[in-house]
Amino acid sequence: MDLTMELNEVLQTGTDEEKEILRLALQAIRQKRERGSAYPSGFLGLSGEFTEEGTYRFRVPITPYTLNRGGIVHGGITATLADSTMGSLINKSLPEGKAAVTVEMKINYLEAGTGKELISEARLIRLGHTLAFADCKVENETGKRIAHATGTFAILRFSG
Structure with a gap:
């Protein structure tokens, strides 16, 4: 299964907790791009x-x-x-x-x-x-x- 299909599957059928983990992953990527911070820093916010x-x-x-x-x-x-x-x-x-x-x-x-x-x-x-x-x-x-x-x-x- 490719990444897009896996993401769509979680977005459509995942729990609120699973969707929150995806949101945190996107936050980590955004902070890495904007501030150069490490991924764990982004996951933690x-x-x-x-x-x-x-x-x-x-x-x-x-x-x-x-x-x-x-x-x-x-x-x-x-x-x-x-x-x-x-x-x-x-x-x-x-x-x-x-x-x-x-x-x-x-x-x-x-x-x-x-x-x-x-x-x-x-x-x-x-x-x-x-x-x-x-x-x-x-x-x-x-x-x-x-x-x-x-x-x-x-x-x-x-x-x-």
């Missing part, structure tokens, strides 16, 4: 903001894509969110020609990921010449703390 000097926040709706079979946010999604928030904060704090990549991350899961959205907030602890260190809290919209993470990032030179 990541869009961040500085909330104060050295602090960066993402708000992410909880969608069928983020849930495990138990109906709670998959731990890997929570970890991806924390890593993305800390990485975005550090990368937006670096001068032109440098980029940060994760070299180590630790996450503690504190509560089940439930609610309407997840809010992650990363704080820059140290920005050096070769390494950066940050932490990140992940809460739901009611303020329930879902997870706490720390991360170390290598700072690299790049051309492009």
Whole structure:
């Protein structure tokens, strides 16, 4: 079956959840084209903001894509969110020609990921010449703390 036929089949007979996954896939493609963001960022609908000097926040709706079979946010999604928030904060704090990549991350899961959205907030602890260190809290919209993470990032030179 070709892609067009498969898409039409899901659009005509698929569940609301399946149609939502297709919408998220299109969102991921659009964000990749418009912002150059990674596909997981598009599936999650990541869009961040500085909330104060050295602090960066993402708000992410909880969608069928983020849930495990138990109906709670998959731990890997929570970890991806924390890593993305800390990485975005550090990368937006670096001068032109440098980029940060994760070299180590630790996450503690504190509560089940439930609610309407997840809010992650990363704080820059140290920005050096070769390494950066940050932490990140992940809460739901009611303020329930879902997870706490720390991360170390290598700072690299790049051309492009």
